[in-house]
Amino acid sequence: MTVHRYRAFGLEIASEIELSVFAPGRSNEVDVEIRLAEHLSDPEDAEAMRFRNWIARPGLMVLDVPDVARFRIEDGRRILVEPAKGCTPADAVPHVQGSALAALLQQRRTLPMHAGAIETSRGAMLLVGTSGVGKSTLTNAFVQRGYRMMGDDVTPISLDAAGRPMATSGFPASRLWADSAEYFGHDISGLRRAQRDLEKYYVVPENWCDARLPVAVVVILHVAGNGQTRIEPLEPAERMNWLLRYSFRKKFLNGFGLNELQFRMVSAMAAQSHMVRLVRPARGAPAADLAALLEEALGFEPVVEGERVDETA
Template sequence: MTIHTTAACGEACPPRYDETLEAHARYRAFGLDIASQVALPELMLASGNAATAADVEIRLASIPSREPHPVSYMHIFSEEELYFSWQQVGRFRVVGTGLIEIDPAPGVDERLLALPLLGPVLGMLLHRRGHLILHASATTLGGRCAIFVGDKGAGKSTTAAALLEAGHALLTDDLVVLSRDMGNAARVELGFPQLKLSENAAQAVRIADAFVEPSVHPAILKRQHRVPSSFATTPIPARRIYLLQRGEAAAVEPLSAKASLLGLMQFSYVTRFGRDALQGSEATRHLDQCARLAGLVGMRRLTVPNGLDRLPEIAALVREDLASDS
């Protein structure tokens, strides 16, 4: 792996955002034009007329605390807003479907601020905009998209990294966002060119020109790997969803329609990070979307052997499975 690093930043390193900033940088991710007062170098810069209204605005604001006493994490979901709080990071509000407000914790590094912002906060905003989101990774292989879902530690990002090492392209990591109008195909929106990998996984794969960010926080073991040279250029319809599980021998087997639906519901982003938002008509819409996706995309169980030396075997198995699909 070609590794580029920046100078390590100690606890005294100042945050990189500017609370007096009025102009907004413009980015593109998940099919959205995003204007942000917070620098988000993880995202691709948007092209086009900066004077036009953005789909989503990210703004610094003063957000009153909802906690009766300090807690490590808290969220409150209502029809009017979504409220998130991480004690060491800051408070966030999603208002409607086009505004994210951020009240950073004193002295927090913006790299740490971006983790929940580009994860649960943006994920829940996208859910509010009508998308089905999976907690997964996705790559494109020969014009076909493979999505990897599974429990924590199953190897979603690591499997995607193995396919990048084999010359394929990343579509998105962590948040897999499906187009709202699936029609006859479930298109995966382009995320941003970054993978989160453990140190062991990063040593096992060699992604050309990967830029490895310094550790964001001692408690966060995975590091961010920027992979602009291995990033897809256009959205692509999902062709296969692989449910990863650990086992002795690498294998792929189809899942029944019922198992596919249950797997999609289990690993949807809102189920894992915002179950309280699934009330009434939202729960019905979510079930309908999962059923629609299960009908459009074949789902397989992918058994992943222990041992990072087996990653090339897994990549070859996925390529073979996709190639055999008529």
């Protein structure tokens, strides 16, 4: 069986499943294996936590996506994938890239945030919010302004030796609804569909930042029914609440016994990053205008070629 070599989320990956929007691997070392499997069993530990479609204990999770695949995520090093009857490995790809890798990142003691990320002159800027709030659209608006995308929807956070929160790049593609892709001038007939049952398409930026950068700015995205677009400061207590809310697949942390890890990461971001909330109406707030507003209000700009850090996430 062909084994593909990729790089994503700062990890070198050897995969039996094609993950075409991941960056090519750039090292002979392998941090993570993704393999096809059959008859994946549940954890035998009677004390494992059970929650809807997953079972977990420290270092192990079995995740069921009905009518798609079963996943077994082990020790931050392996993802085993058993496609459901009538499904192909390709059907499992969105869930490998999402929940399965999020669980694996947590096992490796990093905190995945529900956030896009952009490289700026001040460090990484996180665009945080729930699905459908406009993270990918705003990320692409910054790309059109000369910024480099680090990630589209999930950004892993870790702490460096000095205790600074650091953001690691994901993979070089964003997922846009058809109308958003067309807003940025893309012909969707030439784009790869991100998921067969959704009108979402992969858009690959010309430049991608593969790096581990300090988290300088966190923008909480919030859609209001009406009113003016505005940027609001956040009090310390609010910061913690928003960051806890938008930890990606946060319930997994309970199963892994990693709630203290989440608290440490969130506390560091709340204390050391510039945090604001961007409130916009549901209609009539073009992404290009929002990007320009944030750029001016927060005082950052794209990184020029000669000043970029070594890209060694």
